[in-house]
Amino acid sequence: MTSTTTLFTPTAATPMSSHWRDFLALAKPGVVRLVVFTGLCGMLAAPGSINPVLGFAAILSIALAAGGAAAFNQWYEADLDSRMKRTARRPIPAGRVAPKDARDFAALLCGASVLVMGLAIGWLAASILVVSIFYYVVVYTMWLKPRTPQNIVIGGGAGAFPPLIGWVAVTGDITLTPILLFAIIFFWTPPHFWALAMFVKSDYAKAGIPMMPVVRGERATRWQILAYALFMVPLAAAPWYLGTAGIVYGVASLVLTGMFALLAVPVGLRTSGAQDTMKPEKRLFAYSIIYLFALFGVLVIDRVLQDAGVIG
């Protein structure tokens, strides 16, 4: 085990005075925003409708679960975060939130999320929520992350559940399309994360985390980023050619994912030197986030156009 909060004690030089903004930061709001969006899109793209109040409860539950899981992640990794430049200013390592307050906050959010989902929507959706929290906190954070460079390939499942949950909240059923939505996020995660890992590699190396560029080297990581990005082209278009999404989604997915693959080409083919500013990697990482927002947004637009009879 590389790090636990039991090893982490805030320094006396940083007295504890938590602000609500620190608790918000524990929930990783940037990531939660995209998770909520994909969950909402899963819900809106599903055939059928949901009472808006229940729909709101389901989205709130996904936000609480993702935020709670992120807070558990920061509680568990406080010592590790204190050793990396990118994460050293987070609320626990910076001494602004006590580890046990962070843990209680995380438990509160996760508990509330499962309860609200179970009572408002049903226990199938609530069970998938439990699995996704467990996946991020236990399978990814505690087990895989400190042990294997495949940590995020397998751990990618954690963030892939929300559209599935959104869909199940409407239909009460798991069919091919929500499984495809799960697969899209699952296979998007490695190029999303490894692009970033390339330019913060030294941080992970210093902290002893076996991320792909640290363990297998840049060359191997670059090839894998390109391979996953190329595989995304047919995968993201699958809801269209398998007949569960329309032509608007089909064309948009080819354009958006084509761009993703194009941006991955210079990342895959180049060799970086010591003074490299890693521009292609930074561009790919930034685009990966815009891409997922856009792809899921188009899926919903396509569904609206189909329901209005504008497209077949």
Ligand code: HEM
């Ligand atoms: C195991 C899987 C994943 C890993 C290891 C990972 C890792 C990261 C890291 C290290 C950052 C930089 C965050 C920072 O500097 O604080 C980041 C940013 C981000 N990630 Fe991921 N990520 C994963 C999956 C996902 C998923 C599934 C989503 C959403 C569906 C997502 C959405 C985002 C967003 C929106 C940002 C930008 C956050 C901001 O601007 O505040 N990530 N990711």
Ligand SMILES: CC(C)=CCC/C(C)=C/CC/C(C)=C/COP(=O)(O)OP(=O)(O)O
């Ligand atoms: C509903 C639900 C529970 C959703 C799961 C939330 C989610 C998007 C999980 C994905 C994993 C993620 C953002 C990892 C960040 O890596 P890290 O934690 O290793 O990054 P760090 O180094 O910045 O801490």
